[in-house]
Amino acid sequence: MINKKIGFIGCGKMAQAIIGGLIQSGLVAKEELFASAKSDATVNKVMDMFHINATTNNVEVAANADILILAVKPDLHQTVIEEVSNSIKIDTVIITIAAGITLDYLEQAFGKKIKAIRVMPNTPSLVGEGMSAICANESVKEEELNEVKVLFESFGKAEVFPEKLMDTIPAVSGSSPAYVYMFIEALADGAVKQGMNRDQAYILAAQAVLGAAKMVLETGMHPGVLKDNVCTPGGATIEAVTILEKHGLRSAVMMAMEACTVKSKALKGS
Numbered sequence: 001m002i003n004k005k006i007g008f009i010g011c012g013k014m015a016q017a018i019i020g021g022l023i024q025s026g027l028v029a030k031e032e033l034f035a036s037a038k039s040d041a042t043v044n045k046v047m048d049m050f051h052i053n054a055t056t057n058n059v060e061v062a063a064n065a066d067i068l069i070l071a072v073k074p075d076l077h078q079t080v081i082e083e084v085s086n087s088i089k090i091d092t093v094i095i096t097i098a099a100g101i102t103l104d105y106l107e108q109a110f111g112k113k114i115k116a117i118r119v120m121p122n123t124p125s126l127v128g129e130g131m132s133a134i135c136a137n138e139s140v141k142e143e144e145l146n147e148v149k150v151l152f153e154s155f156g157k158a159e160v161f162p163e164k165l166m167d168t169i170p171a172v173s174g175s176s177p178a179y180v181y182m183f184i185e186a187l188a189d190g191a192v193k194q195g196m197n198r199d200q201a202y203i204l205a206a207q208a209v210l211g212a213a214k215m216v217l218e219t220g221m222h223p224g225v226l227k228d229n230v231c232t233p234g235g236a237t238i239e240a241v242t243i244l245e246k247h248g249l250r251s252a253v254m255m256a257m258e259a260c261t262v263k264s265k266a267l268k269g270s
């Protein structure tokens with residue numbers, strides 16, 4: 001168990017995924033989780049869903065937290081930080097999960113030396129299969145960074161990266177679940193077009209994606225070799241692969257990722 005008070009400012013889709021993942025992991029007691037949101041409707045929803053402390057008062061959450069997670073949109077960071085910066089404890093570890101918010105930006109917005117951490121998580125955290133990339137400033141002690149890593153590992157995988165790679169992470173793992181859902185939807189549409197029931201199609205498509213991802217992670221084999229193993233010479237799969245290559249699947253993904261990275265870098269000011 002981690003016996004620290006963990007506060008969330010902003011309690012939308014990503015914070016809810018983390019809170020759900022944390023509760024399910026059992027690493028943190030519900031009594032140690034605090035969240036604030038702008039509207040009463042969100043506060044009530046969060047209390048109903050997770051039975052944790054929730055309020056519209058950001059300062060209350062900030063003042064209580066040993067680990068404070070800023071889970072609002074990038075362009076709201078300045079306002080929220082101005083609101084809470086005088087209330088945080090001296091040793092509070094401050095985490096932003098926002099795309100594009102740098103460690104320097106955080107320190108400047110707080111206007112003082114702080115223990116600052118940047119994490120780029122993703123929504124599969126809710127089901128214990130999150131991927132979180134982490135970097136920290138020099139004020140964060142090794143044991144504090146390890147504790148945050150353990151926290152995020154409790155609902156998936158977590159890796160520490162140099163900050164220069166953090167703007168690339170949304171494209172690879174923060175945003176990419178959206179593209180994968182599009183792929184699953186497309187697989188299901190294709191099956192429905194050929195007469196399959198939609199509910200069954202989602203199960204087949206999603207399980208194939210889950211299994212393929214597990215093969216990459218657990219066998220350590222190159223994705224190209226795994227693909228080749230599916231393509232029987234002169235068989236059906238290579239016909240599908242030919243069409244996907246013709247329509248530029250890989251270059252479409254790579255170009256989409258570039259656009260994602262450019263936007264991530266620009267977000268804090270927008």
Ligand SMILES: NC(=O)C1=CN([C@@H]2O[C@H](COP(=O)(O)OP(=O)(O)OC[C@H]3O[C@@H](n4cnc5c(N)ncnc54)[C@H](O)[C@@H]3O)[C@@H](O)[C@H]2O)C=CC1
Nearest residue numbers: 010011012013014037038071072073074097098099121174
């Ligand atoms: N949705 C995702 O898959 C991911 C999101 N993120 C990051 O997480 C952050 C939040 O994104 P989402 O959860 O998707 O957005 P969201 O719109 O679902 O949640 C934002 C929350 O902030 C609250 N909020 C707005 N103004 C506030 C204020 N002044 N004080 C306190 N709370 C306030 C809203 O009530 C809402 O609950 C963003 O910075 C985003 O870059 C990072 C990785 C993945």
Ligand SMILES: O=C(O)[C@@H]1CCC=N1
Nearest residue numbers: 098099170174175267
């Ligand atoms: O779309 C966004 O800006 C955020 C960053 C990663 C996932 N969602």
